[in-house]
C-alpha cells in the first residue's frame with residue numbers, strides 16, 4: 014500500500030499514522046464525494062486521493078493555503094523563494110525575524126507566512142490564542158531553513174499541487190454542521206474532530222454541545238461515515254463512545270497509542286483511539302512506527318511511539334487491542 018503523502022503543514026492530531034487504517038476501511042470506491050468536515054492538514058485526502066472531495070475546516074488559514082495552492086496563487090517556486098529569503102534573514106538576525114513575521118501574519122494573514130510559521134515554530138504545531146492570533150513561539154533554531162529543509166517543504170507543496178490539478182476538490186471555511194448538511198447518498202464522510210480538552214485553542218475548542226451535535230449529524234447522514242475519536246486513556250473510557258456509539262449499531266475499531274511524557278519507559282501513557290463507522294469493516298494492521306507528537310498543549314515536547322500490534326473490532330468496555338496512532342511534526 015502506498016505511503017501517506019506528507020502535507021506541507023503540520024497540526025495537532027494529524028492522522029498520518031492511521032491513513033492506512035482509514036484507507037482499508039474505505040475499501041469500496043466512493044461513488045460520490047469524499048467529505049471531511051475537519052480536514053486539518055489534509056493528510057488523509059492527499060494520501061487517499063478521492064476523485065471528488067469537499068474539504069472543510071473552521072481554521073481559515075488552512076483553507077486559504079490549500080485554496081491558494083489549488084488556484085496556483087502559491088507555487089512551489091514561490092514557496093522556495095520565500096523560505097530561502099526569510100530563512101536567510103532568520104539565520105542572520107535570529108528569532109526577531111520569526112516574531113516580526115508572526116506579528117505581520119497576525120495583522121495581515123497570508124499563506125506563505127502561515128507556512129513559514131508552521132514550519133519554524135516550536136514543535137511544528139498550530140495554536141491560536143483567544144483572539145485568533147497565532148501564538149506558538151520560535152523553535153529556537155535560527156538555521157532552521159537549511160537547503161534540504163526548504164527542498165523538502167517545496168517538494169511537499171509541489172506534490173500537493175500536482176494532486177490538486179488531477180482531482181475535483183472543493184475547500185471551504187465552514188463549521189462541521191454546515192459541511193455535513195451537504196452530504197448525500199453515495200458520499201463518504203471522514204470526521205476527525207478535536208478531542209475534547211486535549212488541544213484547546215481558538216480553532217480547537219470542543220464542547221459537549223459540539224460532541225452531541227456531531228453525533229446527531231453523523232447519525233442522520235444518508236451515507237457511510239468513519240469517525241475518529243479517543244476510546245480510552247489510563248483513567249477512563251470516552252463516555253460518548255458508550256452513550257452515542259453502541260457496538261450493536263456501529264463498528265468500533267480500536268488502536269493502542271503510547272505517549273512519552275518523559276524520558277523513561279514508566280512515564281509512558283497509553284491512549285486507545287477508535288475509528289467508528291456505520292458499516293462493517295476491519296482495519297488493516299498498523300506497521301511499527303516511531304513518530305514525534307507535538308505535545309505543546311499537554312507538556313512541552315512529548316513524543317509518541319506506536320507499539321505496532323494489529324487492530325481489531327471492539328465493543329465498548331472490551332479490552333483495547335491493536336495499534337495505530339496520530340501525530341505529527343518535523344516530517
Ligand SMILES: C[S@@+](CC[C@H](N)C(=O)[O-])C[C@H]1O[C@@H](n2cnc3c(N)ncnc32)[C@H](O)[C@@H]1O
Pocket residue numbers: 024025026027028029050051052053054055056057069070071072187188189190205206207208216217218
Ligand atoms: C484533529 S484536527 C483534524 C486533523 C486532520 N484529520 C489531519 O489529519 O490533519 C481537527 C480540526 O478540526 C477543526 N475544527 C475545530 N472545530 C471545528 C468546527 N466546529 N467545524 C469545523 N472544523 C473544526 C480544527 O481547526 C482542526 O483543524
